Each structure stands twice: as structure tokens, then as C-alpha cells.
Amino acid sequence: MEIFKKTLIGKRSINQDYVETFLNKENQLIAILCDGMGGHKAGDIASEMAVLQIGNHWSATSFIDSDEAIEWLDQHINLENQRIYRVAKSYSDLDGMGTTIVAAAYINNEIIVGNIGDSRAYHFKQKELTLITEDHTFANELRLKGEISEEEAKNHRQRHTLTRSLGVLKKVEIDFFVFEKADDSILMLCSDGLSNGVENDLMSSILTRPRSINDRGNILIENALRNGSTDNITVCLIDNKFNANSEGKEGK
Incomplete structure (x- = not known):
């Protein structure tokens, strides 16, 4: 895999954004991205807390399958939700702080995506871009x-008003999506x-270009x-490169 962040x-x-990737004891990857909210300095604290706490706990794990990883993610994202809520x-000066979260975990031949809020996950495969997550915003709930x-949701006055976020309530519901890895695909x-700031057609066009993953990220x-x-x-x-020696197996 090649990674740009x-x-x-x-x-x-x-x-108030924070992003990082982590490997666990079995070299299973997780990428976590958070977009904080709240008053001055509050949002960046919440986003950094969520990414580093969940990621550091991930480093000590190993998982047999996606079900086991989803159970772990649900537990630890909610634990971090409670911690941010208490702080x-x-x-x-931190009252009202919270954060979105979108995380992607690679377990064997599957990718698990979990999200709260309006930070997104897309899957780019065979020159087609698919939005994996649903935004937890008031306008999108109406849609x-x-x-x-x-079209009305895109211009709605409450299109940025979150209906779910990390750290605002004691318990939070996480959406999970599971799909198979694919050679020469990008998450x-x-x-x-x-x-x-970038429409889906332009995203797809940029990701299609024969440029390095770093170049495409910077162009976005x-x-x-x-x-x-x-x-x-x-x-x-996260670029899942084709492995010419894989003999039909998923690329590393």
C-alpha cells in the first residue's frame, strides 16, 4: 500500500482537523481522520484526542476477522466519546467541544469504514468513485x-449542522460499512x-491521473x-497497489 495524508x-x-495511520501487532492498518468543533482550541483538542487515543490502543491489537474489529471499534470509539464528553x-473553555470521525481498518481482504458526522470515506475503483459514508447532518437526514x-440538501441552510458527533452525548451510534479490498483501488x-470544495466528477478525474499518490493528494x-x-x-x-506476484490474491 502507498499512503498520502x-x-x-x-x-x-x-x-481543528487531525489525521494519522497506525499498524497493530499483525500489521493491520487503520486510518483515522477527525474534524473538531467547538470554541478556540477546543475542536483541535477533541480531534487530536480521538485520533491518538484510538490509534494508540489499536497498536496493541490483532484481529481474526472484520466482526471482531467492528466490535472493538464500536467499543473504543464510544469510550473516546465518553472521555471527550467528560473533559x-x-x-x-472546552464546553461544547466535539469532533467528527471517519476511520478505515484493513482486516485480511476486507475494509471496514466507520463514521460519525460529515467527514467522508470514498472508494475509487475501476475509474469509478463511490461515496461509502452518509453525512450525519440535518440537511442530509431530510434528504x-x-x-x-x-440538490436542495447541498444548498440547505442547515447542511453543516451535525446530527451526530463525538463528545456531545454520552452514547453515540456509529455507522459501519464493510467491503472487499480490490487491486488498484484507492480509499x-x-x-x-x-x-x-471539490465535486465528485473532479475528484474522480484527479484520482484517475497517472500521477503519484502524493501528487494526486496535493492536487485535490x-x-x-x-x-x-x-x-x-x-x-x-490509501492506494492498494496491484501486486504482480500475488497470483490472484489481494495486493499488499
Whole structure:
């Protein structure tokens, strides 16, 4: 695998995004991206806490299958949710802090994606880009219920209002998605600073280019800035390279 990860402050005064990757005892990869929220310094604390705490605990694990990993992720994301909630209630300057989270874990031949909030996961395979996650926003909830159209959701005044986030309530529900790895495919995690600044067709066009994974990641970020994104911009690309010696098995 080749991995690109980068976070940019963009047009904000502080960067509340955080992204990192971790390997466990069986070299099973997890990528975690968080977009913090709250007052000055609160959001960046929440996002960093979530990524590093979950990632550091992951480093001591090993998993037989995806079911076991999902159970672990559900438990540890909720433990971190409770920890952020307690810290926010203990310090007045951190009151209201929270964060989105999107995580991708590679277990054997499967990829597990879990998310809370509006940070996204996309899967790019055979030149087609698929959005894996659903945004937990007020506007998207209305769209899912059929009350507004997709176009109306994009321009709704509450399109950025989260209905789920980490650290705001004592218990949080996590959406999980499981799918098979594929040769020559790319998994992309990103904060809304990227997804709000780059349309899906342009994302797909950039990912199709015969450039290095680093070049494609930087071009995505440059286009988000050029298109007027006013938020922090964070992206993680995981390129599952084809292994010519795999004899039909998944590439390493």
C-alpha cells in the first residue's frame, strides 16, 4: 500500500482537523481522520484526542476477522466519546467541544469504514468513485427521508449542522460499512473542507491521473482551495497497489 495524508489550515485561524495511520501487532492498518468543533482550541483538542487515543490502543491489537474489529471499534470509539464528553464538561473553555470521525481498518481482504458526522470515506475503483459514508447532518437526514432533494440538501441552510458527533452525548451510534479490498483501488478519507470544495466528477478525474499518490493528494487540496473552501482541508489516500506476484490474491 502507498499512503498520502495531509492536513491544511486553509482560510481558518486554527486547524481543528487531525489525521494519522497506525499498524497493530499483525500489521493491520487503520486510518483515522477527525474534524473538531467547538470554541478556540477546543475542536483541535477533541480531534487530536480521538485520533491518538484510538490509534494508540489499536497498536496493541490483532484481529481474526472484520466482526471482531467492528466490535472493538464500536467499543473504543464510544469510550473516546465518553472521555471527550467528560473533559468538555470539566473545563469551561472546552464546553461544547466535539469532533467528527471517519476511520478505515484493513482486516485480511476486507475494509471496514466507520463514521460519525460529515467527514467522508470514498472508494475509487475501476475509474469509478463511490461515496461509502452518509453525512450525519440535518440537511442530509431530510434528504434520506425524502423531504428534500439532493440538490436542495447541498444548498440547505442547515447542511453543516451535525446530527451526530463525538463528545456531545454520552452514547453515540456509529455507522459501519464493510467491503472487499480490490487491486488498484484507492480509499479516500477527507474532512468537509475537501468534499465541499471539490465535486465528485473532479475528484474522480484527479484520482484517475497517472500521477503519484502524493501528487494526486496535493492536487485535490489545491483544487479545494482554488474553489473557495473556507474550512480546514484534510485528506488521506490509501492506494492498494496491484501486486504482480500475488497470483490472484489481494495486493499488499
